[in-house]
Amino acid sequence: MISEHLTTCRLCPAFCGMKVELDGDTVVAAKGDPLHPISRGYLCPKGRNVGAFHHHPQRLDHAMVDGVRSAWDVTLDDLASRMKAIVARDGAEAIGYYTASGGAYDTAGRASIGTFFRKLGSSQRYSAVTVDCAPGMRAQQIVTGGSAEITPEWFPDDQAPKLAVTIGSNPVVSHAQLGMMLSDPVRWIRDYQALGGELWVVDPRRTETARFADHHMAIRPGSDAHLLAYLCRELLKDGANQSELDHHVAAADLATLRHALGPFDLELAATRTGLEGSQIDDLLAAIRRAGKLVITLGTGLNFTPDALLTQLLRWVILVITGSVDREGGMWVNVGWYDQLEKRERRSVSQAAPEPKTPRSRPDLPMWLGEVPCGAMVDQIENGHLKALFINGGSPLTAFPEPERLRKALRSLELLVVIDVMANELTEIATHVLPAAAMLERSDLPGGWSQHMAYTAQVVPIGADRRKTWWMFAELGRRLGFGVMDGIDPDTSTDDDVLMAIAANGRQPAEDLFAAGPRGIILPRIYGWVHDRVLPGGKWQIAPDALIDRLPDLLKPVERPDSLRLVSGRELHNHNRMAYGRYGHKRFDANDLPTIGIHPEDAARQGVSQGDAVTVKGDRGSLSGTVRIDHSLLRGTLHLTHGALGRNACELVSSEIDPATGQPVMMSAIPVEIALAS
Numbered sequence: 191m192i193s194e195h196l197t198t199c200r201l202c203p204a205f206c207g208m209k210v211e212l213d214g215d216t217v218v219a220a221k222g223d224p225l226h227p228i229s230r231g232y233l234c235p236k237g238r239n240v241g242a243f244h245h246h247p248q249r250l251d252h253a254m255v256d257g258v259r260s261a262w263d264v265t266l267d268d269l270a271s272r273m274k275a276i277v278a279r280d281g282a283e284a285i286g287y288y289t290a291s292g293g294a295y296d297t298a299g300r301a302s303i304g305t306f307f308r309k310l311g312s313s314q315r316y317s318a319v320t321v322d323c324a325p326g327m328r329a330q331q332i333v334t335g336g337s338a339e340i341t342p343e344w345f346p347d348d349q350a351p352k353l354a355v356t357i358g359s360n361p362v363v364s365h366a367q368l369g370m371m372l373s374d375p376v377r378w379i380r381d382y383q384a385l386g387g388e389l390w391v392v393d394p395r396r397t398e399t400a401r402f403a404d405h406h407m408a409i410r411p412g413s414d415a416h417l418l419a420y421l422c423r424e425l426l427k428d429g430a431n432q433s434e435l436d437h438h439v440a441a442a443d444l445a446t447l448r449h450a451l452g453p454f455d456l457e458l459a460a461t462r463t464g465l466e467g468s469q470i471d472d473l474l475a476a477i478r479r480a481g482k483l484v485i486t487l488g489t490g491l492n493f494t495p496d497a498l499l500t501q502l503l504r505w506v507i508l509v510i511t512g513s514v515d516r517e518g519g520m521w522v523n524v525g526w527y528d529q530l531e532k533r534e535r536r537s538v539s540q541a542a543p544e545p546k547t548p549r550s551r552p553d554l555p556m557w558l559g560e561v562p563c564g565a566m567v568d569q570i571e572n573g574h575l576k577a578l579f580i581n582g583g584s585p586l587t588a589f590p591e592p593e594r595l596r597k598a599l600r601s602l603e604l605l606v607v608i609d610v611m612a613n614e615l616t617e618i619a620t621h622v623l624p625a626a627a628m629l630e631r632s633d634l635p636g637g638w639s640q641h642m643a644y645t646a647q648v649v650p651i652g653a654d655r656r657k658t659w660w661m662f663a664e665l666g667r668r669l670g671f672g673v674m675d676g677i678d679p680d681t682s683t684d685d686d687v688l689m690a691i692a693a694n695g696r697q698p699a700e701d702l703f704a705a706g707p708r709g710i711i712l713p714r715i716y717g718w719v720h721d722r723v724l725p726g727g728k729w730q731i732a733p734d735a736l737i738d739r740l741p742d743l744l745k746p747v748e749r750p751d752s753l754r755l756v757s758g759r760e761l762h763n764h765n766r767m768a769y770g771r772y773g774h775k776r777f778d779a780n781d782l783p784t785i786g787i788h789p790e791d792a793a794r795q796g797v798s799q800g801d802a803v804t805v806k807g808d809r810g811s812l813s814g815t816v817r818i819d820h821s822l823l824r825g826t827l828h829l830t831h832g833a834l835g836r837n838a839c840e841l842v843s844s845e846i847d848p849a850t851g852q853p854v855m856m857s858a859i860p861v862e863i864a865l866a867s
C-alpha cells in the first residue's frame with residue numbers, strides 16, 4: 191500500500207517542501223508540496239529523483255576499515271584508539287575535519303561534528319566557506335564592521351525593491367545563493383515582474399534566468415568590478431540616498447571613495463566589460479529610477495580574481511542607495527538561532543582578524559574559526575595534519591592542484607570519510623562511515639534564509655548506516671567526553687538532539703516542531719544593523735581592501751585575446767553530487783565533462799560538436815567533449831561546476847587571496863582549447 195509523507199528536500203539549501211510516496215520502505219515518488227509557503231509545489235529534478243538516489247547501488251551500506259567491511263563497534267574502537275595515539279604523540283591539533291554541502295544540511299550532524307572538535311581541542315576545522323563563499327562573507331564583515339554572517343537578503347514579493355540585478359548567478363538552475371533562496375524560481379520571477387519588478391541578469395552566458403529576465407548584459411568574464419566601479423562613481427554624483435550618506439557614511443570615507451573611483455569612467459567600463467556604453471547607462475538609469483535595488487552576486491562571481499573587490503563595490507552601491515537594512519530594500523537575516531537583532535553590539539562585531547594562522551601557512555589567517563581550505567595540503571605535507579575527517583564533500587573536486595592533494599590525503603594516518611555514496615575518497619579512506627541520507631533522519635531545515643522548519647524521518651535507516659550525530663557521540667564516549675549535553679547515543683533519538691539544538695531558537699522548540707515541514711517564516715526586521723552593528727553608526731564604504739585594490743583594475747588586461755573558462759551549475763547536480771542523474775546509470779568519475787563553446791570560437795579553434803578536446807590552463811589541463819553553445823559570449827568557454835572527475839581545479843594554481851582564504855582564480859581562467867591528441 192502506498193503511503194504519503196510530508197517532508198523537506200535537503201539536497202540543497204533551497205529546502206523545498208516535498209511529499210514522498212512509499213511502498214513499504216521503498217521510495218516510489220517525490221512530488222512538490224503545493225502548500226509550502228516558499229516552494230509552492232515546486233521540486234527540481236534533483237528532488238524529484240530522490241528515490242533513485244536513496245536506493246542507488248552506490249549508497250554506502252557498511253562501515254569499512256582499511257578497505258575491509260567492519261562492525262560499528264570494531265570500527266569506532268579502532269578509530270578512537272588510533273586518534274588517541276595521534277593526540278598523545280602530536281596533540282589534538284593534528285586531527286582536523288572538512289565539511290561541505292553533503293553534510294551542511296544535516297542539522298544534528300553539523301552541530302555534533304563542530305562540538306566534537308571543540309571538545310577534542312582541535313582548531314583545524316575546514317569548510318566549503320573558503321571554497322566558494324568567502325569573498326561575499328568577508329565583504330559583509332568589512333563593510334558592516336560586524337559579523338561575516340550579516341547577509342542582506344531578498345525575496346521577489348511585494349516588499350522587494352522594484353529593481354533586481356543578479357551578477358554571475360543563475361537562480362533558475364542554482365536555487366540557493368548567499369542572500370537568495372529561490373525555489374520555484376520561474377514562477378517567483380514572473381510574479382515579481384507582474385508586481386512591477388524589473389530583473390537584470392549580468393552574465394557572460396544567456397543563462398536560464400536571463401531568458402526570463404527583462405534585460406541581459408553579456409559581460410566579459412571577470413570584468414564585473416569594472417561595471418560596478420563605474421556605477422558607484424556615477425551614483426555618488428546622482429542617485430545616492432542623501433539621508434543615508436549624511437547619517438551613516440563618514441565624510442572622509444566618501445571623499446576617499448570618490449577620489450579612488452575617479453578614473454572609472456564609461457569608456458573604461460565599456461572597454462573592459464565588452465558591453466555597449468548605452469547598455470551600461472541604461473542600467474544606471476534603471477537604478478536611479480528605482481532608488482532602492484537588490485544586487486545578488488553568485489558563486490560564479492566568487493570564483494573570479496576580483497571577487498572581494500566586486501563584492502565590496504556591490505555593498506557600496508547598496509549602502510549609498512539606502513538599499514540595505516531599510517524598508518523597501520534588502521533586509522538582513524536575523525537568524526533563528528543567532529537572533530542577532532537582540533544582541534549587544536559587541537557580540538555581533540567580529541571585525542578584528544583572528545590572529546591564529548595554520549603553522550605551515552602563516553600568510554593565511556584563520557577566520558570564522560576555520561583554517562582556509564587552501565592551507566590543507568600544506569598542513570598535511572608539513573606534518574601538521576595527520577588525521578582528517580571529511581563529512582559530505584570532496585576537496586578533490588573543490589581545491590586547486592587535486593593530484594597534489596590526492597597524494598597528501600593518501601599520506602594521512604587517518605582519512606575518515608563520512609558520506610552517503612561511494613566516491614573517489616572512499617576508495618582511499620582508512621575509515622568509511624556510511625551516513626543516513628536525508629529521508630533517513632529528522633531535521634531542522636532552514637534558518638539561513640527567512641524560513642525555518644522541522645521534518646520527521648521518512649523511512650527507517652537502511653542497511654548498516656548510522657546518523658552522523660550518533661557517530662560523534664560514540665567517538666566522544668570512547669575518547670572520554672560527552673559531545674552534546676544530555677544526549678546518550680544508546681537511547682537518544684534524532685528528535686532529542688534536534689530539540690536540544692532548537693531550545694536556543696527564536697521561538698519555543700515545540701512551536702517549531704509543531705509547524706512541521708511547512709515551517710515558520712522569520713520576521714523581516716529593518717534598521718537593526720544601523721542601530722546595533724555599524725561602528726559609530728557608519729558603514730565602512732572606503733575600507734583598505736577596496737581602496738588598495740581599485741588601482742589593480744587599471745592595469746592592462748593580461749592576455750586579452752585568451753579564451754576565458756567559466757563554471758556553472760546544472761539543474762541535475764549540486765556541486766559534485768549528480769542527484770538528478772542517479773538511477774540513470776552508475777556514476778563514473780571518468781566521464782568526460784562537456785565544454786561549452788560559441789560556434790564562432792569553435793570554428794576558429796577547429797573543433798566541432800562532440801569532439802574530444804583538451805583545455806589547457808597555466809597549471810594543468812583537462813579533457814572534455816565539445817558542446818556548441820549559442821548562449822555563450824564569444825571568447826567564453828563553459829564547464830560544469832564541481833563535477834566529479836574533471837573540473838576547473840585541474841587548471842589553476844593554488845595561489846590564495848589572504849583576505850578571503852579562497853583560491854585567487856577558479857573562474858574567468860585564461861585557457862586554450864585544442865582537439866585531444
Ligand code: SF4
Pocket residue numbers: 199200201202203204205206232233234235236237238365373
Ligand atoms: S535540490 Fe531541488 S528540490 Fe531539493 S531543495 Fe534544492 S531546489 Fe528544492
